[in-house]
Amino acid sequence: xxxxxxxxxxxxxxxxxxxxxxxxxxxxxxxxxxxxxxxxxxxxxxxxxxxxxxxxxxxxxxxxxxxxxxxxxxxxxxxxxxxxxxxxxxxxxxxxxxxxxxxxxxxxxxxxxxxxxxxxxxxxxxxxxxxxxxxxxxxxxxxxxxxxxxxxxxxxxxxxxxxxxxxxxxxxxxxxxxxxxxxxxxxxxxxxxxxxxxxxxxxxxxxxxxxxxxxxxxxxxxxxxxxxxxxxxxxxxxxxxxxxxxxxxxxxxxxxxxxxxxxxxxxxxxxxxxxxxxxxxxxxxxxxxxxxxxxxxxxxxxxxxxxxxxxxxxxxxxxxxxxxxxxxxxxxxxxxxxxxxxxxxxxxxxxxxxxxxxxxxxxxxxxxxxxxxxxxxxxxxxxxxxxxxxxxxxxxxxxxxxxxxxxxxxxxxxxxxxxxxxxxxxxxxxxxxxxxxxxxxxxxxxxxxxxxxxxxxxxxxxxxxxxxxxxxxxxxxxxxxxxxxxxxxxxxxx
Amino acid sequence: xxxxxxxxxxxxxxxxxxxxxxxxxxxxxxxxxxxxxxxxxxxxxxxxxxxxxxxxxxxxxxxxxxxxxxxxxxxxxxxxxxxxxxxxxxxxxxxxxxxxxxxxxxxxxxxxxxxxxxxxxxxxxxxxxxxxxxxxxxxxxxxxxxxxxxxxxxxxxxxxxxxxxxxxxxxxxxxxxxxxxxxxxxxxxxxxxxxxxxxxxxxxxxxxxxxxxxxxxxxxxxxxxxxxxxxxxxxxxxxxxxxxxxxxxxxxxxxxxxxxxxxxxxxxxxxxxxxxxxxxxxxxxxxxxxxxxxxxxxxxxxxxxxxxxxxxxxxxxxxxxxxxxxxxxxxxxxxxxxxxxxxxxxxxxxxxxxxxxxxxxxxxxxxxxxxxxxxxxxxxxxxxxxxxxxxxxxxxxxxxxxxxxxxxxxxxxxxxxxxxxxxxxxxxxxxxxxxxxxxxxxxxxxxxxxxxxxxxxxxxxxxxxxxxxxxxxxxxxxxxxxxxxxxxxxxxxx
Numbered sequence: 001x002x003x004x005x006x007x008x009x010x011x012x013x014x015x016x017x018x019x020x021x022x023x024x025x026x027x028x029x030x031x032x033x034x035x036x037x038x039x040x041x042x043x044x045x046x047x048x049x050x051x052x053x054x055x056x057x058x059x060x061x062x063x064x065x066x067x068x069x070x071x072x073x074x075x076x077x078x079x080x081x082x083x084x085x086x087x088x089x090x091x092x093x094x095x096x097x098x099x100x101x102x103x104x105x106x107x108x109x110x111x112x113x114x115x116x117x118x119x120x121x122x123x124x125x126x127x128x129x130x131x132x133x134x135x136x137x138x139x140x141x142x143x144x145x146x147x148x149x150x151x152x153x154x155x156x157x158x159x160x161x162x163x164x165x166x167x168x169x170x171x172x173x174x175x176x177x178x179x180x181x182x183x184x185x186x187x188x189x190x191x192x193x194x195x196x197x198x199x200x201x202x203x204x205x206x207x208x209x210x211x212x213x214x215x216x217x218x219x220x221x222x223x224x225x226x227x228x229x230x231x232x233x234x235x236x237x238x239x240x241x242x243x244x245x246x247x248x249x250x251x252x253x254x255x256x257x258x259x260x261x262x263x264x265x266x267x268x269x270x271x272x273x274x275x276x277x278x279x280x281x282x283x284x285x286x287x288x289x290x291x292x293x294x295x296x297x298x299x300x301x302x303x304x305x306x307x308x309x310x311x312x313x314x315x316x317x318x319x320x321x322x323x324x325x326x327x328x329x330x331x332x333x334x335x336x337x338x339x340x341x342x343x344x345x346x347x348x349x350x351x352x353x354x355x356x357x358x359x360x361x362x363x364x365x366x367x368x369x370x371x372x373x374x375x376x377x378x379x380x381x382x383x384x385x386x387x388x389x390x391x392x393x394x395x396x397x398x399x400x401x402x403x404x405x406x407x408x409x410x411x412x413x414x415x416x417x418x419x420x421x422x423x424x425x426x427x428x429x430x431x432x433x434x435x436x437x438x439x440x441x442x443x444x445x446x447x448x449x450x451x452x453x454x455x456x457x458x459x460x461x462x463x464x465x466x467x468x469x470x471x472x473x474x475x476x477x478x479x480x481x482x483x484x485x486x487x488x489x490x491x492x493x494x
Numbered sequence: 495x496x497x498x499x500x501x502x503x504x505x506x507x508x509x510x511x512x513x514x515x516x517x518x519x520x521x522x523x524x525x526x527x528x529x530x531x532x533x534x535x536x537x538x539x540x541x542x543x544x545x546x547x548x549x550x551x552x553x554x555x556x557x558x559x560x561x562x563x564x565x566x567x568x569x570x571x572x573x574x575x576x577x578x579x580x581x582x583x584x585x586x587x588x589x590x591x592x593x594x595x596x597x598x599x600x601x602x603x604x605x606x607x608x609x610x611x612x613x614x615x616x617x618x619x620x621x622x623x624x625x626x627x628x629x630x631x632x633x634x635x636x637x638x639x640x641x642x643x644x645x646x647x648x649x650x651x652x653x654x655x656x657x658x659x660x661x662x663x664x665x666x667x668x669x670x671x672x673x674x675x676x677x678x679x680x681x682x683x684x685x686x687x688x689x690x691x692x693x694x695x696x697x698x699x700x701x702x703x704x705x706x707x708x709x710x711x712x713x714x715x716x717x718x719x720x721x722x723x724x725x726x727x728x729x730x731x732x733x734x735x736x737x738x739x740x741x742x743x744x745x746x747x748x749x750x751x752x753x754x755x756x757x758x759x760x761x762x763x764x765x766x767x768x769x770x771x772x773x774x775x776x777x778x779x780x781x782x783x784x785x786x787x788x789x790x791x792x793x794x795x796x797x798x799x800x801x802x803x804x805x806x807x808x809x810x811x812x813x814x815x816x817x818x819x820x821x822x823x824x825x826x827x828x829x830x831x832x833x834x835x836x837x838x839x840x841x842x843x844x845x846x847x848x849x850x851x852x853x854x855x856x857x858x859x860x861x862x863x864x865x866x867x868x869x870x871x872x873x874x875x876x877x878x879x880x881x882x883x884x885x886x887x888x889x890x891x892x893x894x895x896x897x898x899x900x901x902x903x904x905x906x907x908x909x910x911x912x913x914x915x916x917x918x919x920x921x922x923x924x925x926x927x928x929x930x931x932x933x934x935x936x937x938x939x940x941x942x943x944x945x946x947x948x949x950x951x952x953x954x955x956x957x958x959x960x961x962x963x964x965x966x967x968x969x970x971x972x973x974x975x976x977x978x979x980x981x982x983x984x985x986x987x988x
Contacts, residue, residue, distance in 0.1 A: 012536075013543075013544070017540065020518060020537050020540075020541065023521060027521065031724065033723055035721045035739035035740065036737050038737075038739070039739065040736075040737070042777065046514075047510075226527060226528075227527055227528050227529045228528075229527055230525065230527055242526075242530060242533070243530050243534070246527055246530025283536065
């Protein structure tokens with residue numbers, strides 16, 4: 001077997017292991033009897049260990065060297081060594097992933113995994129009792145290990161935080177985030193103040209049965225069929241792409257809320273991305289979404305630009321009506337976009353949502369770069385929420401303890417949530433610039449042109465283009481905040 | 495890490511991989527969208543390859559050698575090398591499994607897997623068109639490969655068929671099967687003739703809703719709770735033990751049939767076995783049911799001796815009544831045990847069921863030992879069914895094409911179905927000899943004493959005792975047919 005064949009075989013194996021891990025996680029959150037949790041943790045641990053071993057093994061390095069050598073030899077193509085474009089990308093990403101993973105000593109990887117699990121448990125208890133001090137030691141440990149990890153994977157001259165970003169959004173620069181999030185922090189608060197008056201938060205009492213009918217009917221319009229999709233319930237909505245034709249989204253229903261309409265389209269956007277990746281990338285190391293922020297752009301596009309559009313509110317109103325709940329589209333739209341700053345990220349409106357991320361970005365950057373002590377986090381959080389959202393945080397449980405990410409050692413993950421909002425807006429403007437306003441289509445629930453545009457310009461590439469390159473390729477411009485500002489300005493009456 | 499620790503680590507890994515494979519199979523049959531099948535086949539293939547590689551790796555041999563050496567050295571215990579009884583069994587079974595697996599060349603293992611998949615496809619098409627000749631080449635290939643496989647794994651002086659038996663029931667002798675099945679073939683037909691008159695087949699028209707209520711209510715009485723069990727629907731009932739506290743059984747409902755009452759208790763029996771294995775064996779190579787026939791004895795015990803008892807019919811009638819279907823216990827019992835020979839194994843009554851297996855045993859033994867050509871199988875099948883069940887087979891689709899096993903290359907598997915009936919009867923007699931008649935308990939739906947007896951005498955041992963040793967330990971006697979005959983004699987009015 002040639003080196004490229006061996007490499008492709010290993011990549012296929014790793015893709016299968018990732019799919020199986022995703023399945024085991026999906027099962028745990030959707031199907032598993034509760035008492036199976038202990039055994040499941042061990043099963044997942046075994047998959048993770050095997051994956052680590054197979055992804056970092058010395059053979060991969062040997063195959064890469066052989067491929068290099070063959071390419072260097074004049075006439076190397078005679079040995080079948082000339083790679084097509086796809087294989088060149090397979091090799092490029094395999095080298096990047098392998099080298100990055102090899103820089104982390106096994107002992108540190110094990111420590112990270114243990115601290116992540118312990119941190120999660122500590123956080124759960126601390127949040128429940130609203131006691132940050134109980135969580136502080138675990139968080140300090142996670143920060144310390146994240147810094148050690150960053151030292152291992154950092155490229156020459158790269159700061160520690162930027163090194164961590166690479167796990168979620170390869171190639172993203174800390175400076176770029178400072179620029180973008182700094183501008184958001186300057187521009188959004190004033191818009192928020194106007195939007196609270198112009199588009200105040202509205203409650204809509206929608207019974208669960210009507211929500212269920214509307215979610216099912218709306219997803220059906222978007223192409224969610226029984227042959228290649230599942231839609232289930234879970235405590236927190238999420239999306240699992242077990243395979244291109246085995247896509248699973250979950251949602252949840254609370255009486256009198258409309259979150260399910262938004263979250264089901266959000267998760268649909270994640271799944272559609274994976275579904276439309278070029279079939280030729282399946283079971284390679286290129287066959288998944290390229291980054292957290294591009295993934296989030298796909299969910300936010302369907303949440304913000306479809307589900308929250310005045311036009312699509314007409315479709316949602318029809319579907320709620322079929323479920324026995326009559327509502328005027330304008331009233332429904334108002335409930336889906338109403339602006340009001342609040343302490344909790346996951347229930348934030350479309351305008352204030354990125355400000356929650358700006359707060360987190362500033363704080364995690366300072367934690368990692370050594371400019372903020374863990375003990376000072378709660379006060380710094382309060383200060384940030386006051387400055388950017390103008391609100392007082394009522395408790396740490398609804399403050400710096402609300403999110404799970406840091407407890408598991410994920411630093412550099414949060415930015416993707418806000419970048420997703422920005423990229424979604426930028427892509428949406430490109431779609432409408434190219435295809436014309438989508439308003440009439442959305443009013444009729446027709447989304448084929450949007451699906452096709454995203455497939456062509458975003459989805460099919462898989463990991464072949466990194467975040468910024470993908471945005472440039474799809475929109476002709478670098479990462480911008482103006483499209484997002486133009487998206488929220490109408491909420492502020494501008 | 496010591497050799498025994500390394501060995502135990504590998505066994506834990508293999509146990510986790512087996513659980514994950516079981517989960518992926520369960521998901522495919524119960525939850526997966528149909529179009530996920532292609533990707534799932536590849537994911538399962540990757541698990542199988544990884545499992546094979548890890549189960550047959552040279553390291554295992556090195557660890558076993560190190561353990562041997564340490565045990566040989568006087569004072570070896572100083573190095574922690576003296577093993578307790580459990581570890582001695584871990585080592586004994588690890589050696590047996592490893593040596594057996596290592597005898598099969600990778601190329602042959604790959605051929606077997608390919609021929610199994612191809613045979614299954616060929617069989618599906620041939621059964622659909624009732625055309626045995628279309629399946630004959632694939633079957634001939636499976637027979638040929640099974641013989642080659644048997645040559646590899648056979649112990650000195652062992653026949654090829656007996657070598658194959660070892661995959662399903664280690665230690666079982668072909669001679670023993672000839673004796674037992676020969677006796678069944680002599681004794682059962684006469685009983686069948688009387689039973690057709692004394693206990694004729696009765697139809698009972700039970701609506702699906704009543705069956706569902708009765709299955710749910712009955713399983714609840716047996717301890718099936720939501721915290722550690724799932725009960726789902728699937729095309730064919732089966733049981734998956736993902737972990738001791740993550741047990742999943744499936745059933746199916748056909749309007750107007752009572753199969754669901756029997757099959758749900760059958761699958762419960764399989765799951766209860768795995769649930770009650772000693773917790774100390776979890777994630778070792780001993781922590782699962784010891785053989786196919788003992789597993790089948792556990793399902794058959796709950797199907798034949800509980801669900802089909804006159805006493806438990808009172809419980810089932812109450813549960814059906816709660817589901818809105820009123821039936822007298824006697825009438826229900828008659829429908830659950832009625833005897834009538836028919837061509838199809840899976841719907842056979844409790845008396846004729848083992849005769850279906852005797853036919854298959856004779857034929858697969860002859861195929862493997864070279865005494866029957868594949869082309870002659872359909873006629874030999876008809877002859878066997880005529881001789882043992884007294885019926886004419888209407889077609890090959892309802893004859894030698896009805897079962898999947900041979901198409902996938904499983905020869906030596908069928909006997910476990912009949913052995914399960916025999917062992918169940920033998921265990922049930924031991925239970926009643928020791929604890930007294932269970933009739934009053936069953937009438938009230940109380941099964942705790944039966945569960946406890948099985949846990950103590952059968953389940954807790956896991957793989958530490960092989961089939962025959964386990965039967966001897968639990969019942970004080972070798973494998974017998976008389977208990978089974980005594981179980982069916984009342985059906986014949988004796």
